[in-house]
Amino acid sequence: MSTQKPPTAAVIGTGTIALGWIALFAARGLRVRVSSTRPDAAEYVTEALPGYAATLPDGALDPATLLDRISFVADLRDAVADADLVQENAPEDLALKQKLFARVADAAPPGALLLSSTSTLLPDQLGAELAEPGRVVVGHPFNPPHIVPLVEVVGARGADPALVARAVDFYRGLGKHPVVLRRALPGFVANRLQTALLREAIHLVREGVVTVGELDTVVTSSIGQRWAVVGPFEAFHLGGGPGGLRHWFAHLGAGLERGWESLGRPPADEETVETILAQADLSFARRPYPELAARRDRRQNAVIAALRTEDPAAPAPDSARTSPAVSQA
Incomplete structure (x- = not known):
C-alpha cells in the first residue's frame, strides 16, 4: 500500500x-x-x-x-x-x-x-x-x-x-x-471557435431566420453531434469522399471566401441583446439553473462514456480515483 x-x-x-x-x-x-x-x-x-x-x-x-x-x-x-x-x-x-x-x-x-x-x-x-x-x-x-x-x-x-x-x-x-498552444493569442482556440459560431448564431436570430431555441436545435441535431466524434477538418475530409480534404477543396473550396463574405456581423447593441434575451427567456427560463446544468452534465457524461466505449484506447479519467502525480521542477 x-x-x-x-x-x-x-x-x-x-x-x-x-x-x-x-x-x-x-x-x-x-x-x-x-x-x-x-x-x-x-x-x-x-x-x-x-x-x-x-x-x-x-x-x-x-x-x-x-x-x-x-x-x-x-x-x-x-x-x-x-x-x-x-x-x-x-x-x-x-x-x-x-x-x-x-x-x-x-x-x-x-x-x-x-x-x-x-x-x-x-x-x-x-x-x-x-x-x-x-x-x-x-x-x-x-x-x-x-x-x-x-x-x-x-x-x-x-x-x-x-x-x-x-x-x-x-x-x-x-x-x-x-x-x-504553439502561440498565445487572446481567447486561445476553443473560445475563438465558439465566438465565431455565436456571432453567426446571433446574426441569424436577429435577422428572424430562426429563434434562439430553433438555432440550438439546429446545432445539437447536426454539427454538435458531428463535432462530438470528428473535428471540422476531419468532417470535411470525409465530406470529400475517397479523395478526402484535397478533393473537397478542389471542388468546393473556391466558394469558401464567398461564403465567408455572406456571414453576418451583428451589432451587440441594446436591440440585439434584448431580442436574444427575450427569446432565451422563453426557451430556458421555465427551468431553474441547477436543473438545466444537471441535464447538461448528464448528457455530456453520456456522450463521453459512449465515445470511450466505442474507442477504449482513448484517454479516460482514472477510474481508480488515485491522485495524479505532480512532477517537481
Whole structure:
C-alpha cells in the first residue's frame, strides 16, 4: 500500500470554474485548499458541491467524501504555502491577477505549478510582476471543467518547455485532454471557435431566420453531434469522399471566401441583446439553473462514456480515483 502523500492543490476563487476544479481535484484524491474573498466561502462551496459530485465523469461520489479532502483557508499565503500547485480562477481583471500571482509566487514553494484558468489573458501578462514571468502557465478549461476533457495549456514566451510539460502531465493525470498552444493569442482556440459560431448564431436570430431555441436545435441535431466524434477538418475530409480534404477543396473550396463574405456581423447593441434575451427567456427560463446544468452534465457524461466505449484506447479519467502525480521542477 502506497504511503505517498497526496498532492496539495490551492484553488483560488469559488466561481463556476473554480467549483468544477475543486470537485475534480478532490475526486482525484488531491488535498484541496480553497482561498476566496467570499466570507461565506465554506458554506457556499458545501452547498454547491453535491451538484458537482453527482456528475463526476466516472460516477458520482458522496459529497462528504470530497469535503473531507477540502479545507478553507482565508489567508492567501497560508493557502499556497507548501502547495504542489495553484489553480487561479479570479475575475478576468489583469491588474488583479498580476498582483495575485505576485503574492502567490512570493508565498508558494519555488517548484509549485502556478496555473491560471483565464479564458482571455495571456501568460506573459499574468506573470509580468514576477521575478520569473514565465513561471505562470495558463491551464484554460472548458466549462464545466469537472467534465469536459479539454484543457488549453499556454506557456509564456520563452517559458521552460519542462514547465509546460509538467502542467500537461498534471492535467493528463486528471483524465483531461491537454492541448499545448504553439502561440498565445487572446481567447486561445476553443473560445475563438465558439465566438465565431455565436456571432453567426446571433446574426441569424436577429435577422428572424430562426429563434434562439430553433438555432440550438439546429446545432445539437447536426454539427454538435458531428463535432462530438470528428473535428471540422476531419468532417470535411470525409465530406470529400475517397479523395478526402484535397478533393473537397478542389471542388468546393473556391466558394469558401464567398461564403465567408455572406456571414453576418451583428451589432451587440441594446436591440440585439434584448431580442436574444427575450427569446432565451422563453426557451430556458421555465427551468431553474441547477436543473438545466444537471441535464447538461448528464448528457455530456453520456456522450463521453459512449465515445470511450466505442474507442477504449482513448484517454479516460482514472477510474481508480488515485491522485495524479505532480512532477517537481
